[in-house]
Amino acid sequence: MYKYPKLLRGKFIKRYKRFFADVLMDGEVVTAHNPNTGTMKCIIEEGRDVLLSVSDNPNRKLKYTLEGFLVEDKWVLTNTILMNTVARRGILDGEVAELQTVTALKSEYKYGDGRLDFYGEKGGRRFLAEVKNATLFDEKFCMFPDAVTERGRKHIGLLLEAMAEGYDPYMIYVCQVDRPFFRIASEIDNEYDKALNDAVGQGLNVITVMTDFDMENETVRLVRGGEFKANR
Missing domain, CATH: 2.40.50.580 (OB fold (Dihydrolipoamide Acetyltransferase, E2P))
Incomplete structure (x- = not known):
């Protein structure tokens, strides 16, 4: 929290x-x-x-x-930069089911010719993770991105490189609205959608979480997000 x-x-x-x-x-x-x-x-x-x-x-x-x-x-x-801090706190507090029992966690980890949000260790294995803040939505879906993101495609590429070297790769989407499903907004960035689908097919892990903000106490924690639905 x-x-x-x-x-x-x-x-x-x-x-x-x-x-x-x-x-x-x-x-x-x-x-x-x-x-x-x-x-x-x-x-x-x-x-x-x-x-x-x-x-x-x-x-x-x-x-x-x-x-x-x-x-x-x-x-x-909407503070995209702060969401990395929220995600870090949530991971360390066990709020992200897929990343519980983490024994090491480093932020802003330099890898290859770029940086990823987290390096961690879990169950004797190393992992790398990137966090994306999702604020686009309709009646059924929370979505990402809300603008073309070349930087986002680069992060997918870095995670695939890391997977080839034995890291477990994770893409964490932090949903800001309560919707039953999450998807990539291919109508906004079709290239990002293709890159993610290809990466998932190769073994990239997608995690969706949702923020639970308590206005009275000015705290936020992470809870389970909507189910990821790949575009076909």
Whole structure:
């Protein structure tokens, strides 16, 4: 379980230049950093409640960070960078069933010509894992990605290279909405869909989890996500 620092509530006004968001808070418009580089097409809507965290770092240009939106009476956590920390805490706390009893876990692990989110050891075997935050959805599915992701395809390639060298490879999708199923949004990035399907056929493990956010205590834990459905 991950504990947020103190969170503040406001009303979303607009997003611009990808990384900036204007928020109305206590009658004042403040500008927050938006760490999510995707389109956020299912989330962004003027007037929606949002959560902001506050930094006391005097060297930061923006004091506030956009953490999530209230959608369908559930907080959708949009800080993609923070989801790695949430996933790490969840793995160590045994919240991810497929990765329980982990005996070692390192973040931002350099492998080949890139980096993957985690290196770990479990049951005497080594594994590598990459985390993706999924905020796209319809009535039945939570989906990833919400924009073309060349970087995401590179991560799949790195996991396949690692598998050839004896690592167990995992792709962890953190779903932000409660849906019975998860799939790749092939209509947005067909190449990513093809790459993942090929990798799964070769032995890549797909894990889906969902965030369970407690607003009162400002904590988030991971629970089982929707069933992964490959596109045919």
